[in-house]
Amino acid sequence: MNRTRTSIVDIARAAGVSKSTVSLVLQGSPLVNDKTREKVSGLIDELGYVYNRGAANLRQARSKIVGIVVNDLTNSFFAELAVGMDLVVQSAGYVQFLAHSGESVDRQRQVIASMRENGIAGLILSPARGTEANDIKSLADSGIPVVVVVRNLPGAKVSTLLSDNYAGAKAAIRHLIGLGHRRIAFMGGFVDTAVFSDRVRGYRDALVEAGIPLNDNFIIHSAPSRAGGVAAVERMMLFAERPTAALCLNDAVAFGVCDGLRSNNIEPGKGFGIIGFDDVIEAKTAVPALTTVSVDPQGMGQRAAQLLLKQINAGQIDQESIVTSVRLVVRQSCGAPVKQPEEMA
Amino acid sequence: MNRTRTSIVDIARAAGVSKSTVSLVLQGSPLVNDKTREKVSGLIDELGYVYNRGAANLRQARSKIVGIVVNDLTNSFFAELAVGMDLVVQSAGYVQFLAHSGESVDRQRQVIASMRENGIAGLILSPARGTEANDIKSLADSGIPVVVVVRNLPGAKVSTLLSDNYAGAKAAIRHLIGLGHRRIAFMGGFVDTAVFSDRVRGYRDALVEAGIPLNDNFIIHSAPSRAGGVAAVERMMLFAERPTAALCLNDAVAFGVCDGLRSNNIEPGKGFGIIGFDDVIEAKTAVPALTTVSVDPQGMGQRAAQLLLKQINAGQIDQESIVTSVRLVVRQSCGAPVKQPEEMA
């Protein structure tokens, strides 16, 4: 209940040594005599001393605090991302300012500024929609490491963790093949995006790897939307030898494919294997049992934190490096246990 | 990219004033001449000065940092709780250390210690299972306000936010009455707990309020477990005039009631209105569409944060005060939109 906490000098006086000695004890220095160390340590918890890390930070001009700003903690994907970060941050002896931007760039800017004033050693940002490279420029320029996750920030000179579309597509196709499918389509999207071509490449390579002949008709282009998914199914229905499963460019397309299948009296999941990339995370709750390909959020969080800590310790920040994260996770909405397609056509 | 950040003296020198003056400008003091203020402010963002809150904290022996420790951020209930706290903490100009204990008391203890060293002005704790009053005693004794939420910590002399069982029960019954039910049972539990009697009191009062005669047979005692729920239904089936709905002591009982109804060929929700108190939060995912009575997590988070800030600003901590939180929220697992019983018996 003391108004002024007991400090290093209090325990120094009590032990009859100088504060330097106490400081050395605190740091576990080997230069201090065992007997004094013992006495000092005794006093330390006898007097209920608590270390003032703020003072140390000031003196040393560094801190073991990292900032984490997440666009939507309410979304279980991001919550798990945060938990993954928390795990490694904590084990490394750091603490985190963890804030929720609620997809507001204003709030995000504000909170980043505040964290900076509070002396964070680094920042992990899962950007709010509409964030620009500029929003983290001054921070990064001041030499504080920044790691961006999940969403890309074009033009920002910081390390970024995005999902590995190629590997993800490959894993998804392997999954379908493992379920016994041989005729597998790729639905949705056009050729002009990097995302599309990476995913198609993964799709192709996985088929080749399994010795399944490629059939270019099975790459069914359409708008990357729910309507596009419906359209793709309609197109597919015309085929003499129809696919028994499909990988969809994203979850919106996948929803559309479900719609399309149902109006053709095919039960998605049962009659037709279907996996969607989980891009439009916000829509996740819309179709409960959809199997999706997505990054493992906790794992991604851990990697992001590790990356940040590495940069902090190196005292040097990566410029322009883009790291990609792999890992297929079959998830339903709500992170509930996996539900697989139970039969195949 | 400077190794040493520009400080208050740098800008003082540049402006040809003393650092006190700069400090005053920073604090928006009215005692400073408009012209100097202008010059100083100009230099401040010209030189890219960033305020060192740590130094200020040290000098003032206080901080605008609060600690928040949550037992499971992965659970959407607690994630939303955290978001509610974040909202008010941030608007009050504070930052938060937010950590996830993962239901580990060790981890929790560790993280609280770390936050304390980092100079938090207060702590909000959603305790890990097994937490004891002792775990926060020294913190509270040192004069740092602590607010405990969701779970009670018997013996802890701190303010605590728990749900208001009486009001919750009342709200639940009103809800069922609003759906047209008149014969409503209360299932599960025995008389010896405060929780039980509060809930039954709410149940009774709501019925009286609606002019529905009480029928003591409709209070069906049973173990507060899933098995207890099944047993309660069996008992109920013997009644000549059966209830058409029930409020269950907790969600475990409610699950049991669902089981029991199904084995009697009654469809829960459709054939029989059923609401469970949402105590066993961990079980939430087990029954997707169960209607539950629970506190609004965001609202509770906000209230907790407000309470904490009030205590921080008062410079004085509540001892032994227990605040209760109201508010019926009809939720399914995953926080998905409400699904109501669509018909009544």
Place this chain on the structure above:
DNA sequence: CTGTTAGCGCTTTCAT
């Protein structure tokens, strides 16, 4: 209105 002075609690040479 503005400058001087004296720390907050710690770490860190540099002596001893």
Place this chain on the structure above:
DNA sequence: ATGAAAGCGCTAACAG
């Protein structure tokens, strides 16, 4: 192995 002294960046009296 331990102490003395300086100083991190800021605020708070107190003078002027």
